[in-house]
Amino acid sequence: MTAHMNFVATTKILVLSDDAAAASFMLxxxxxxxxxxxxxxxxxxxxxxxxxxxxxxxxxxxxDNGDVLQRPELIAFRTNNRNIPxxxxxxxxxxxxxxxxxxxxxxxxxxxxxxRRALIDMIxxxxxxxxxxxxxxxxxxxxxxxxGASVIASSLAHVLAQPTKxxxxxxxxxxxxxxxxxxxxxxxxxxxxxxxPVIANPSRVDVEFVDLVRKRHSGGFSLLSFKQPSVLLSPxxxxxxxxxxxxxxxxxxxxxxxxxxYQTPWKDDVLGSVNSITIVxxxxxxxxxxxxxxxxxxxxxxxxxxxxxxxxxxHRSSLFSLGLRRQQVDKVFKETQAHLIDYDWETLSEAxxxxxxxxxxxxxSHFCRGVGKxxxxxx
Numbered sequence: 001m002t003a004h005m006n007f008v009a010t011t012k013i014l015v016l017s018d019d020a021a022a023a024s025f026m027l028x029x030x031x032x033x034x035x036x037x038x039x040x041x042x043x044x045x046x047x048x049x050x051x052x053x054x055x056x057x058x059x060x061x062x063x064d065n066g067d068v069l070q071r072p073e074l075i076a077f078r079t080n081n082r083n084i085p086x087x088x089x090x091x092x093x094x095x096x097x098x099x100x101x102x103x104x105x106x107x108x109x110x111x112x113x114x115x116r117r118a119l120i121d122m123i124x125x126x127x128x129x130x131x132x133x134x135x136x137x138x139x140x141x142x143x144x145x146x147x148g149a150s151v152i153a154s155s156l157a158h159v160l161a162q163p164t165k166x167x168x169x170x171x172x173x174x175x176x177x178x179x180x181x182x183x184x185x186x187x188x189x190x191x192x193x194x195x196x197p198v199i200a201n202p203s204r205v206d207v208e209f210v211d212l213v214r215k216r217h218s219g220g221f222s223l224l225s226f227k228q229p230s231v232l233l234s235p236x237x238x239x240x241x242x243x244x245x246x247x248x249x250x251x252x253x254x255x256x257x258x259x260x261x262y263q264t265p266w267k268d269d270v271l272g273s274v275n276s277i278t279i280v281x282x283x284x285x286x287x288x289x290x291x292x293x294x295x296x297x298x299x300x301x302x303x304x305x306x307x308x309x310x311x312x313x314x315h316r317s318s319l320f321s322l323g324l325r326r327q328q329v330d331k332v333f334k335e336t337q338a339h340l341i342d343y344d345w346e347t348l349s350e351a352x353x354x355x356x357x358x359x360x361x362x363x364x365s366h367f368c369r370g371v372g373k374x375x376x377x378x379x
Contacts, residue, residue, distance in 0.1 A: 188355030
């Protein structure tokens with residue numbers, strides 16, 4: 001079954017500070033965000049040679065009132081490790097000590113007393129994700145209701161989240177159907193967080209907020225799914241969704257968006273900017289024509305059909321079937337080749353009833369193999 005688990009930390013931060021209160025504040029702040037692994041040492045560690053900067057992705061130095069800026073070991077430490085991002089926190093400094101601060105050639109500076117949100121924003125801006133690649137965003141959009149795009153989106157998230165020899169990808173799955181929040185139900189991860197106060201003030205959305213509201217799935221990805229119809233109706237709903245998308249994409253190596261078939265205030269903005277789009281349809285004439293219209297509209301919106309894929313879900317093949325055949329699908333989609341995913345009622349119905357992924361029921365099913373091929377295309 002699914003479970004809510006913390007993220008694996010990906011960015012190691014060293015905090016050098018002799019101010020117990022400030023160090024405790026930073027440890028608590030960074031420790032609340034699961035993407036960070038933080039360690040604290042006193043500044044004397046620099047002179048004792050106990051700091052191995054190669055172990056860390058970022059360093060935070062608290063110079064307090066500026067006295068430490070005159071220590072030669074600090075200058076030597078920075079000179080020898082200029083390739084590691086460095087941010088500085090301090091009290092208000094006199095002009096002569098500000099000049100010494102500039103000699104450190106840090107990436108940023110924050111004045112004490114520290115503000116939690118300002119600290120998070122600064123670290124999020126400068127901290128690299130260890131071993132991360134450029135973030136990619138993939139939309140899975142239904143041509144018609146009931147085509148099975150949500151199940152494909154969650155299965156695609158599982159495929160992209162599988163670790164490789166060199167990395168363990170950070171993958172987020174974002175359910176944009178706020179009318180039902182169906183992915184939370186499908187995966188047994190229903191989210192009762194109330195977004196109404198946040199809709200009124202979308203500027204509250206930051207890394208800390210997203211880390212608070214998303215849930216971890218045992219398949220290796222994290223889920224954001226909310227049954228909050230008010231998001232669709234609010235004048236600030238689009239701003240909220242786009243802010244959440246920005247933060248989620250920033251935090252991920254791969255982001256999968258489950259986009260509903262109906263129009264929303266943010267749908268075109270999202271589909272015009274993602275790295276890939278997978279249109280999901282059924283094997284019926286009305287659904288295929290809807291998918292073709294959507295394909296043509298998205299091609300115009302993006303200026304190209306590149307990275308737009310068409311998936312015909314719930315495909316049934318039979319020697320003597322009177323249903324639609326592959327050749328008829330090809331006639332509808334002349335500009336691109338549609339990918340067929342076979343229907344596996346036993347696997348999918350058991351997965352939905354148990355609240356698990358189809359891969360957990362039968363990883364070798366035709367459905368799972370079809371989604372695996374899709375993952376190779378969009379990765």
